[in-house]
């Protein structure tokens with residue numbers, strides 16, 4: 154395979170196998186091969202240099218590229234030229250993990266640099282890209298853009314909070330608009346970064362899933378290679394299982410949340426017996442114990458379901474899993490607030506008396522009946538509950554998350570290491586009579602290797618890093634901003650501070666808490682973009698509903714004041730629908746406005762395309778003619794929007810549009826003349842240099858042949874040769890055009 158290996162003992166009877174590429178030449182060949190593949194799949198606009206050495210010299214191999222290719226060499230199936238090692242699966246189940254090693258000097262410098270600056274710029278991002286791959290770089294780019302975008306709502310939210318208080322309609326409108334602008338901006342930014350990093354359309358290069366089970370094999374009609382197939386109907390029927398899965402998750406999690414919720418209300422607002430101060434924490438305890446267990450269970454179930462769907466490629470598998478994870482997170486994160494806002498506050502007066510069922514459970518604690526029954530007439534809804542809950546989720550929960558993410562794993566690791574040291578020392582004390590005693594590395598290691606090996610053994614103990622978790626965290630957080638921040642406008646201030654820390658703590662997490670991740674490539678943040686769009690849309694509905702329900706709590710005559718008896722269903726519905734339509738309209742406007750803005754990635758793309766056109770035309774027509782064609786007509790077709798970036802179709806379309814119109818006979822003449830010019834020039838050129846014959850010929854016809862795709866009325870004309878066309882035109886006595 155071209156890989157060199159070294160073997161050393163690891164901890165716990167494990168073996169460490171160090172792998173590297175046997176020679177620089179081999180690595181260059183692999184990198185070159187991958188770059189050519191990128192070009193063939195249209196990921197790169199220009200082909201790499203013919204000479205391998207020169208190509209590598211002009212565009213040095215990044216560390217991410219090298220690590221990724223080595224990883225692929227180890228894991229690719231044997232028929233694709235890899236070693237076919239699949240960790241923990243099949244005949245390789247004894248392989249625990251395959252991971253690259255951290256570059257500690259770089260990590261230290263990197264973290265130090267970050268602590269000294271406030272915001273990251275594009276250069277910092279490209280450093281991440283070169284080290285950890287585009288997939289992780291996209292996460293940091295997203296987090297960075299999100300952080301920058303939070304500046305405005307943080308300031309605006311603060312002033313709104315001071316001036317208008319909570320539930321301000323003005324804040325709701327601006328916030329909703331701001332979320333829309335952010336999502337649309339990020340969509341554009343994502344495309345732009347993909348171009349700058351040369352990964353646009355990377356999804357076309359798929360990595361096969363080793364776990365994929367095929368049903369049959371067919372031959373590809375073009376390449377004649379065997380393709381493994383799986384019945385799409387079977388997959389669809391399994392994908393449909395997602396619906397009962399989502400329902401099941403909603404019911405399970407919903408029941409849990411509802412139960413805890415009602416217990417909490419019962420205890421805090423109805424019950425007045427003994428132990429009240431302790432019992433108040435009961436729902437929190439139930440939630441913290443049962444919720445993670447249930448979530449883990451359901452996530453495992455989602456994993457199994459996605460495995461069952463049996464996708465051919467890694468990316469399809471991943472995006473299907475992400476959709477399920479989003480559904481789970483949506484329920485666990487937002488359901489409590491939804492319940493408070495849309496069930497408890499409007500309907501509590503109706504529902505609370507039914508909470509009497511909990512009397513049975515608290516009966517042993519109560520001294521007399523009076524303490525357990527609700528004072529039905531005097532019951533009052535606690536309007537602060539919603540605000541308290543939002544504050545809990547946007548401040549407390551964020552801090553807890555941060556602690557769970559960074560501090561707890563560090564402590565855990567420290568404790569584990571301590572335990573291991575104690576064990577090892579006691580084992581060595583017991584001496585040689587203990588057969589299972591660990592081999593003492595300190596004795597066996599070569600002195601010059603000892604430090605390095607200790608480091609590697611420590612890294613082998615670490616967890617693997619999954620960027621999906623971090624992205625999920627941010628998307629869920631964005632959801633609170635878009636859905637509920639109208640309840641408490643300071644939400645974005647809290648998020649701004651949290652994310653500033655998050656940006657650094659996540660960098661720290663990758664470098665210290667986890668094994669170095671495989672630097673995968675990606676051209677976006679994946680299906681999370683759709684989740685963001687969905688949350689923004691939903692935000693336009695919930696914000697409107699919340700404002701309608703709660704605005705002007707101080708003046709009950711003018712608003713429904715959040716109580717069921719004052720609610721008018723039709724008015725609520727109208728508010729929501731109006732707000733949604735305004736949202737759709739403003740999203741359209743934002744999209745249109747953003748499509749007019751140029752960006753560095755697009756410029757680079759355009760420059761590259763122009764250079765390619767120039768090169769071809771130069772070869773075909775010579776300097777002067779190339780000047781004429783390379784700019785001119787074609788460039789007007791290059792309006793930069795999403796469509797044109799996603800394919801070449803747009804240019805063709807706009808060229809077609811150019812030839813539409815009443816004066817088409819004139820156009821025909823011009824084009825036929827042009828074609829003939831080209832033909833003669835190509836002919837001359839071919840006579841002079843036989844080697845350049847094929848390329849210019851194809852290129853020379855390029856412009857004209859596209860016209861052939863026009864409707865049938867053109868065919869008659871174009872089938873004629875140049876001379877006969879002239880005769881035909883003369884017959885029509887079109888004297889206005891001078892053909893000679």
Ligand SMILES: [Ca+2]
Nearest residue numbers: 623626655659
């Ligand atoms: Ca994080």
